[in-house]
Amino acid sequence: xxxxxxxxxxxxxxxxxxxxxxxxxxxxxxxxxxxxxxxxxxxxxxxxxxxxxxxxxxxxxxxxxxxxxxxxxxxxxxxxxxxxxxxxxxxxxxxxxxxxxxxxxxxxxxxxxxxxxxxxxxxxxxxxxxxxxxxxxxxxxxxxxxxxxxxxxxxxxxxxxxxxxxxxxxxxxxxxxxxxxxxxxxxxxxxxxxxxxxxxxxxxxxxxxxxxxxxxxxxxxxxx
Numbered sequence: 001x002x003x004x005x006x007x008x009x010x011x012x013x014x015x016x017x018x019x020x021x022x023x024x025x026x027x028x029x030x031x032x033x034x035x036x037x038x039x040x041x042x043x044x045x046x047x048x049x050x051x052x053x054x055x056x057x058x059x060x061x062x063x064x065x066x067x068x069x070x071x072x073x074x075x076x077x078x079x080x081x082x083x084x085x086x087x088x089x090x091x092x093x094x095x096x097x098x099x100x101x102x103x104x105x106x107x108x109x110x111x112x113x114x115x116x117x118x119x120x121x122x123x124x125x126x127x128x129x130x131x132x133x134x135x136x137x138x139x140x141x142x143x144x145x146x147x148x149x150x151x152x153x154x155x156x157x158x159x160x161x162x163x164x165x166x167x168x169x170x171x172x173x174x175x176x177x178x179x180x181x182x183x184x185x186x187x188x189x190x191x192x193x194x195x196x197x198x199x200x201x202x203x204x205x206x207x208x209x210x211x212x213x214x215x216x217x218x219x220x221x222x223x224x
Contacts, residue, residue: 005152005153005154005155006085006087006155006192006214006215007066007067007215007217008040008042008065008066008067009040009065009066009085009150009152009155009157009192010029010031010038010039010040010064010065010066010150011029011040011041011042011067012152012153013150013151013152013157014029014030014031014040015029015042016151016152016153017151017152017153018031018130018150018151018152021035021129021130023055024055025051025052025054025055026047026048026051027041027042027043027045027047027048027051028040028041028042028048028049028051028052028054028055028069029055030052030055030056030062031130032126033057033060033124034124034125034126035124035126035127035129035130036122036123036124036127036130036149037060037061037062037063037121037122037124038062038063038064038065038150039052039055039056039062039063039064039222040064040065040066040067041064041067041069043067044067044068044069044070045070046070046072048069048070049069049070049071049072049075050072052069052222053072053075056222056223058224059224060223061221061222061223062221062222062223063080063219063220063221063222064077064219064220064221064222065083065194065217065218065219065220066217066218068218068220069222074224075222075223075224076221076222076223076224077220077221077222078220078221078222078223079218079219079220080219080220080221081196081197081198081219082196082197082216082217082218082219083194083195083196083197083216083217083219084194084195084196084197084203084213084215084216084217085192085193085194085213085214085215085216085217086192086193086194086195086203086206086207086211086212086213086214087155087190087191087192087211087212087214088181088190088191088192088209088210088211088212089190089210089212090210091181091182091185092177092178092181092182092209092210093178094178094179094182095171095174095175095178096175097136097170097171097172097175098136098138098172098175099136099137100134100135100136100175100176100179101134101135101136101137102132102133102134103128103133103134103135103145103147104128105128107135107142108125108128110135110142111123111127111128111133111135111142111145111160112124112125113142114142114145114162114164115145115160115162117162117164117165118162118163118164118165119160119162122159122160123160127147127149127160128147130147130148130149130150130151131147131148131149131151131156132147132148132180132183133145133146133147133148133160134146134147134176134179134180135176136167136172136175136176138167141164142164143163143164143166143167143170143172144162144163144164144167144172144173144176145160145161145162145176146158146159146160146161146162146173146176146177146180147159147160147180148180148184151189154188154189154190155189155190155191155192156184156187156189156190156191156192157191157192157193157194158177158180158181158184158191158192158193159193159194161173161176161177161193161202173205174205174208174209177205177206177209178209181209181210191211192214193206193211194217197216
C-alpha cells in the first residue's frame with residue numbers, strides 16, 4: 001500500500017506543486033542547488049539511485065528526507081539527526097506584534113546572513129522562489145524570519161523559522177508562523193514543518209500554535 005505523501009515530501013513536492021522548479025531523471029528529482037539542497041527518489045531502487053546521482057555534482061552534498069535511495073558505487077548515504085514532522089490541522093489565532101515585512105530578492109542577503117547564523121546550510125540565494133517569506137526588522141536589522149519551502153498537493157511546508165539570538169523570547173516566530181499558517185489555509189493547503197527531534201524549544205513553540213506531531217522521519221546526506 002502506498003505511503004502518505006508526507007512520508008516522501010520532497011518527491012511529492014517536485015512532482016506536483018513545485019514541478020516547475022524540479023531537475024529530474026527517471027525516478028529521481030532535486031531542487032536546483034541555488035534554491036535548496038534537497039532531492040528525492042520515487043522508490044528505493046538502484047536505478048532511481050543511479051539517476052539521482054546523475055543530478056548531483058561530484059563535490060556536492062544533498063539531503064534526503066524520509067525515503068532513502070540505494071547507494072550507487074562510490075556514493076555514501078550518511079544518516080543525520082532525524083526530524084519530527086508536525087502538521088497544523090486548524091487555523092491558529094493571530095499573534096500581535098511589530099510590523100511584518102514581505103521579503104523580496106532585495107532582502108535576500110539579510111535572510112542568508114540570519115539563517116547562516118542560526119541554521120546554516122539550507123537557505124540559498126534563490127530559496128525565495130519556493131514561496132512567500134516574511135520578516136520582522138528592528139531598524140535595518142532582520143530580527144526574525146519564516147517562510148514557505150516545499151509545496152505539494154494539499155500541503156505547504158513552513159521553514160526557515162529563525163530568530164536572531166538578540167531577539168528571542170519576544171514572540172516573533174509565533175507571529176510569523178501564524179500569518180503563514182493562515183495564508184496556507186486561505187489557499188487550501190494544510191501547513192506542516194520539520195524540526196530536529198531534540199530541538200525542544202522550537203517544538204514547544206510549534207505545539208503552542210497548534211502543530212501536532214505526525215511522524216519522525218530519517219534524514220540523510222547523499223554525497224560521494
